[in-house]
Every structure is written in C-alpha cells, then in structure tokens.
Amino acid sequence: MANEETKKFDLVILGASGFTGKYVLREALKYLSPSLAIAIAGRNPTKLAAALEWAASPTPPPAIPVILADVSDHSSLLDVAAQTKLLLSCVGPFRLHGAAVVAACVESGADYLDISGEPEFMERMEAEYHEKAVKTGSLVVSACGFDSVPAELGVLFNSRKWEGVGVVNRMEAYLSLESERKIVGNFGTYESAVLGVANVEQLQELRRSRPRRPRPKIPGPPPPKGPLVEHQKTIGLWAVKLPSADSVVVRRTLATLTEHPHGLPGVEESDEYVEKRKNFWSSVKPAHFGVKIGSKSLLGIVRFIFTGLFIGLLGKFAFGRSLLLKFPEIFSLGWFRKTGPTEEEVSSATFKMWFVGHGYMDESTASQSGKKPDTEIITRVSGPEIGYLTTPIVLIQCALIVLHQRSNLPKGGVYTPGIVFGPTDLQQRLQENGISFDVISMKTGTN
Structure with a gap:
C-alpha cells in the first residue's frame, strides 16, 4: 500500500462540475471537517468554482483546493492520484474516460471509487488492473452508486x-x-x-x-x-x-x-x-x-x-x-x-x-x-x-468507509461493491x- 503519510488530501472528487459530480460534491460537503481534507479536480477551474458555489449554497463556499486534471493527460492524473488517499471519479462515460483514471490510481497506490454502470469497463478494469492493484495496494471499486x-x-x-x-x-x-x-x-x-x-x-x-x-x-x-x-x-x-x-x-x-x-x-x-x-x-x-x-x-x-x-x-x-x-x-x-x-x-x-x-x-x-x-x-x-440523490449518498458513504475502516478492507485489487462493502x-x-x-x-x- 502507498505511504499515506505523504498524501495531501483524504478525498478528491474528479469531475465535480458535471451533472452528477456537483451533487456528489454537495453530499461530500456535509462531512467536511478539519479532519477530512477534500479537493475537487477537473479541466475547467471556472466550472469547478461554480459547482462548489452551487453545492455550498446558501452558505458561502468553503476554501476547498481546486486541482487541474484532464483524463487525456496522464501526467495530470498521476499528479492528482499521488496527492490523495481516495479518488472519486464522476467522469463518464467510463468506457471513454475511465481507464486512464484507474491506471493512474493503481500506479500511485491510491484507492478509487466510481459510479460506473458499464459492464465492459468494469470487467476490463478487473482483467487489466487487478493483479497490479493488489501489488500497489490500490483498492478499485466501480458501481458505487445506484448502479449497483x-x-x-x-x-x-x-x-x-x-x-x-x-x-x-x-x-x-x-x-x-x-x-x-x-x-x-x-x-x-x-x-x-x-x-x-x-x-x-x-x-x-x-x-x-x-x-x-x-x-x-x-x-x-x-x-x-x-x-x-x-x-x-x-x-x-x-x-x-x-x-x-x-x-x-x-x-x-x-x-x-x-x-x-x-x-x-x-x-x-x-x-x-x-x-x-x-x-x-x-x-x-x-x-x-x-x-x-x-x-x-x-x-x-x-x-x-x-x-x-x-x-x-x-x-x-x-x-x-x-x-x-x-x-x-x-x-x-x-x-x-x-x-x-x-x-x-x-x-x-x-x-x-x-x-x-x-x-x-x-x-x-x-x-x-x-x-x-x-x-x-x-x-x-x-x-x-x-x-442525483441516491447515487451521491451511496458513493460518499462508501468513501467514508474506505477512509475510516481501511485496515479492515482488502489491501488492494479490483472488486465489486458487494465484496468490499457487504460485510461493513x-x-x-x-x-x-x-x-x-x-x-x-x-x-x-x-x-
């Protein structure tokens, strides 16, 4: 497992300005505290700032760091993954944009959750990254929303x-x-x-x-x-x-x-x-x-x-x-x-x-x-x-379990939600x- 002492953030939400991402951000803000360091990431800082303002409304937006990252730029994804213990991906369709994010998390040893409902993407990630994720200590779990x-x-x-x-x-x-x-x-x-x-x-x-x-x-x-x-x-x-x-x-x-x-x-x-x-x-x-x-x-x-x-x-x-x-x-x-x-x-x-x-x-x-x-x-x-409501609730509760009960979860690997979260x-x-x-x-x- 990667050295968590060097991690700057507990949680990064990638794609926080998207349709679902901004609702995930709003749900995450309910749990924002001095002991939980959150950041948001995406391509457009203006849209990310607007999403943060919307999610925090009617109160002023909190001072949450914004990280620039693009799914077509592997180095930017590695930079995000290297800074966080857990990355939540809301960037779909995952068939088009998901694999690069998983690859960066597995390489960096960061944990990864997403809201994908795409069987080919999920099964391909298991086939391509399970063994490496076990070695690097990266826990990869898709379908952490209404699917499934x-x-x-x-x-x-x-x-x-x-x-x-x-x-x-x-x-x-x-x-x-x-x-x-x-x-x-x-x-x-x-x-x-x-x-x-x-x-x-x-x-x-x-x-x-x-x-x-x-x-x-x-x-x-x-x-x-x-x-x-x-x-x-x-x-x-x-x-x-x-x-x-x-x-x-x-x-x-x-x-x-x-x-x-x-x-x-x-x-x-x-x-x-x-x-x-x-x-x-x-x-x-x-x-x-x-x-x-x-x-x-x-x-x-x-x-x-x-x-x-x-x-x-x-x-x-x-x-x-x-x-x-x-x-x-x-x-x-x-x-x-x-x-x-x-x-x-x-x-x-x-x-x-x-x-x-x-x-x-x-x-x-x-x-x-x-x-x-x-x-x-x-x-x-x-x-x-x-x-927009059940999916963010599910994703954030899964994230809190990963952050607070990590030692009782698989060290690393690509698994389904039932295997990882069923006993929790x-x-x-x-x-x-x-x-x-x-x-x-x-x-x-x-x-």
Whole structure:
C-alpha cells in the first residue's frame, strides 16, 4: 500500500462540475471537517468554482483546493492520484474516460471509487488492473452508486432472510421509479447505454478471452424463461427485463464468493472484522438473479420497450448513434434530455426496488425433480431519486468507509461493491441517510 503519510488530501472528487459530480460534491460537503481534507479536480477551474458555489449554497463556499486534471493527460492524473488517499471519479462515460483514471490510481497506490454502470469497463478494469492493484495496494471499486449498491445490498438483505427458513433458488428485482412530476433520467446513463450497444462485441470478446469463473451451486432447477412482459400482481407492477449492470455485478460478487468461500486472501483484519466477514460469507445464499423495470401502467412498459428498441437498433450504427445522442428526448420518449432534470424534478422523484425471492422450505425438496418453489420472501430497498440523490449518498458513504475502516478492507485489487462493502456497516449508513431496507412478506407453501 502507498505511504499515506505523504498524501495531501483524504478525498478528491474528479469531475465535480458535471451533472452528477456537483451533487456528489454537495453530499461530500456535509462531512467536511478539519479532519477530512477534500479537493475537487477537473479541466475547467471556472466550472469547478461554480459547482462548489452551487453545492455550498446558501452558505458561502468553503476554501476547498481546486486541482487541474484532464483524463487525456496522464501526467495530470498521476499528479492528482499521488496527492490523495481516495479518488472519486464522476467522469463518464467510463468506457471513454475511465481507464486512464484507474491506471493512474493503481500506479500511485491510491484507492478509487466510481459510479460506473458499464459492464465492459468494469470487467476490463478487473482483467487489466487487478493483479497490479493488489501489488500497489490500490483498492478499485466501480458501481458505487445506484448502479449497483442498492441491488447488491438488496440481494444480500433478501438472502439473509432465508436463514432458518429454507433455500433460495431465484431472485428477481423489480425497479419502480416514481415522481409527483416528470421523471427525467441522467443523460450520462443514456449515453452509456448507447455506447454499450455499440461495444457489445468487445464485451463478449473480453469474456471469451478470460478463464471461466466457477459458478455457485444453486439448489433446484434453473428458472423458467417467462413472458416478455410480466404482470407482478403481488407488488402491483407490470415489468420487463432491464439490461442494466446490476445483474452482471451481482453475478461477479457471487462468483468471487464461490472462489473464496472463507474470505478474500491477504486481508489483514481485526478479530471483530474477521467475525463479521465470516458471518457475511456464510449468510449469502447464491441464487439465479435478474432485474426488471416496472410500471404501474402497461403504457409505461410500452415506453420502456420502445426506448430499448430504439437504442438496440440504432446504437449498432455510427449514424444511428449520432441521432440517439443528438435527440435523446425524442428517442427515449421523454425519459432523458441533455439538460438533465430540474432541481424540482430531482427532489420529487423516488425509487422502490423490490426483491422477490423464490425457494424451498428445505434443500431435499429442491433436489426433487419437477418440484416448484414453495417459499417466497419479498424485501424492498427504497429511497430518493436514483441518479442525483441516491447515487451521491451511496458513493460518499462508501468513501467514508474506505477512509475510516481501511485496515479492515482488502489491501488492494479490483472488486465489486458487494465484496468490499457487504460485510461493513454500509447498509446501516444508508438507512441513516434516507435509503430504507424492509421485509415486505414471507410465505411458505406457495405452490
């Protein structure tokens, strides 16, 4: 691990003047104190100063250092990474701008968190930098925002409810976005989805080039394919499959748990933390997992489907991508716009993510051919608007854990949020900051 005595800052936010970055900065300022040295970094000092003024409003902006850094200038990124214990990256799309930042942090031994929801970027960083990060002591964790901490912790929360009840076979997450006003998504998320379609072959090639990871043993048969559009009567939603990063990240976490059933190697922990991580590892019950986006009306699902079709078809071609990115409001049927949501639209939005677990009262039943699941446990994670409120809350709480509990985390390496933060008090911290974890129902004998 790098010598932290030479680090000038505890935390640097890279891209603090961006749409999401300024909300991350606003959340970070809540924890600003003489014992926490924060700086912001980016290309344009004028925009960074304006973002700081906005984030601090209505009070005068604090005297936070501004560091000039450009993702196209490796030396400037090395300079930033060398000065900080932890770098938070809000510079997306990460497929275009993320790798250079990760490389600088790994080279300098700085820890790194980001809010990426791009599977190819995350898996490529693991493939290219994990071994070096282990050597330099750089802890690299992507998806520390709405993609994918609520999904990871939601799966772990539901999984633990099966203790003493039975064995889980499959779990579906249903995401419902709600607002008293119009729901407007993060343009960066939309842009990442468009570029993800354009680069799907690179992701498949990357996966083929890597060794196959062990699959967890899941009791019972594989889940049925199911209809394209589902009416989930229990939670009152129409739903369709959502090709998000959440299911990919959860599967990576389960694969790591399968590879290391007794904990990660090389983690020096206190006796208390050893027990926490041991309990965490043993309590996670692997299950088939998928994510769907839901709506109370069938019309809402139709809008999701058409947006997906536009991105899926046009995103394969350069001209189609230029149209998608030039006219997001048209091709997303109003879900996304370049200017992003207004402050009123952000403050009025909320999310609910339901986790419906299906399984068996005992493992012997699961092993019987043709037996359908007979037990159902439904849990829910809910909170404020996902892109500009929940994501900053999650990222900053993850950052505080890295800063204050560093000796109990992996020395270095590229990991998923579930592996690094699952055994910590992250869930409790989120609950104290407006993100709820609730048990909705537990039923047996449902078949």
